[in-house]
Amino acid sequence: MVEIKNLKKIYGERTVLDIPGLEFRDGETAALAGANGSGKTTLLKILAGIIKGSEGGFHIPENVLYMPQSSYAFRGDTLRNITISGADRKEALELLEKLELSHLAGKKAKSLSGGELQRLSLCRVLSRKCDLLLLDEPTSACDAKGAELVIKAIKDYQRESGCTVIMSTHSPLLALNAADRLIILNGGKVETDGSPEETLANPETQWAKSFVAGWKI
Amino acid sequence: MESFRQAFELLFPPDRELLQIIGVTLRMSFFSTLISCLIGLPLGSLIGSKSFRGKSFIKKLIHTLMGLPPVVAGLIVYSLFTHYGPFGKLNMLFTVRVMVVAQVMLITPVVIGLTSSFIESASKPVIETARGLGFSGLKTARLCIGEGRSSLFSVVLNAFGRSIAEVGAVSIVGGNIQWKTRVMTTAIMLETNKGKFSFALALGIILLIIAFAVNAVASFIVKENADG
Structure with a gap:
């Protein structure tokens, strides 16, 4: 169970995140949506322990994995970029196969395209076990095919491990196909919270309505 | 051309005094770079990777010290090691050791400043990725060093370059004593002051060759080790 209570993040005089209360059930997959600067990444980074909240607190499981928005390629080949996380060669190759990157196993990771690198970054994260998986825009650099592979990999991982997944996204495809819940943030606050289908069909607030209208499905 | 001819004559066959001067120059530059890096790399990494109160002030102080005039550093070290100074009893003035001390005072802020800037900017994605994967602090630090070793090596080379080219501080604390503390610079x-411009220029050419050789060897080592 992930439990957030009175969590705030303040930079100077600007409050970028203000969540009085929010809970995520075990095994739930939730998508966080919202305009740029709405607090999605800030929330994920606080839960991942990358940055600290200014006020309030949260309770999360012990094993947490976080995939940043910008994928990083470590030195060396693609395979090493996965085994660096502790996975053995066989596991790494299986993950590469799953994300259709196995033909790039011996290639230098720094030479991969943005979409390939993002899938590689996901492979690296999915090679470890966790109770809470935090993904920051996991399909932002992917094309349609790549996004499909990413969605399938996330769903498979969630099903096999039973972990809770919280991911930020600008993709309605990801929200609809991978998440059981869609939370729309606006100015650091929760604007709407419900099932992706419901939220997209009947947004609760006027702001959410205009935001969802901008999403092309 | 006269300078090039003289430089060639000094090197082939090698002039005994020149070899001694090169030896002192390299010894002084090596040890001052080594000590500066032993102090500066960990401190710079710490400042670059941590957020703490007073960090902005410390960074300003380091940036100021990065521009410390060599003669001022020389004077400070001179006053510390002169006969009546707090370290006068060590009898280190006009030795290579005190020249190393002066160089360390000059170079360490450069190493700290460059390292902290590198860690703050280039290492950020490495740290974020490593922490996201749940790696320990030690493993994260090892990854940062591994990923940024070319940049960190540039910091070391920069320190060495500053050390080998420095003249103000070492002439004050070393005294430019023949067969003892005389270095290339x-x-x-001295030769310029004596009016032997051509000979001075020949020495300058040799200094440049040494600096180039050190950089070339270092770059080769980095390239050999880089596989990314």
Whole structure:
């Protein structure tokens, strides 16, 4: 169970995140949506322990994995970029196969395209076990095919491990196909919270309505 | 051309005094770079990777010290090691050791400043990725060093370059004593003052060759080790 209570993040005089209360059930997959600067990444980074909240607190499981928005390629080949996380060669190759990157196993990771690198970054994260998986825009650099592979990999991982997944996204495809819940943030606050289908069909607030209208499905 | 001819004549066959001067120059530059890096790399990494109160002030102080005039550093070290100074009893003035001390005072802020800037900017994605994967602090630090070793090596080379080219501080604390504390730069200064411009220029050419050789070897080592 992930439990957030009175969590705030303040930079100077600007409050970028203000969540009085929010809970995520075990095994739930939730998508966080919202305009740029709405607090999605800030929330994920606080839960991942990358940055600290200014006020309030949260309770999360012990094993947490976080995939940043910008994928990083470590030195060396693609395979090493996965085994660096502790996975053995066989596991790494299986993950590469799953994300259709196995033909790039011996290639230098720094030479991969943005979409390939993002899938590689996901492979690296999915090679470890966790109770809470935090993904920051996991399909932002992917094309349609790549996004499909990413969605399938996330769903498979969630099903096999039973972990809770919280991911930020600008993709309605990801929200609809991978998440059981869609939370729309606006100015650091929760604007709407419900099932992706419901939220997209009947947004609760006027702001959410205009935001969802901008999403092309 | 006269300078090139003289430089060639000094090197082939090698002039005994020149070899001694090169030896002192390299010894002084090596040890001052080594000590500066032993102090500066960990401190710079710490400042670059941590957020703490007073960090902004410390960074400003380091940036100021990065521009410390060599003669001022020389004077400070001189006053510390002179006969009546707090370290006068060590009898280190006009030795290579005190020249190393002066160089360390000059170079360490450069190493700290460059390292902290590198860690703050280039290492950020490495740290974020490593922490996201749940790696320990030690493993994260090892990854940062591994990923940024070319940049960190540039910091070391920069320190060495500053050390080998420095003249103000070493001439004050070393005294430019023949067969003892004379280094390439102080020798060049002396020959220039004597009006032997051509000879001074020949020494300058040799200094450049040494600096180039060190950089070339270092770059080769980095390239050999880089596989990314």
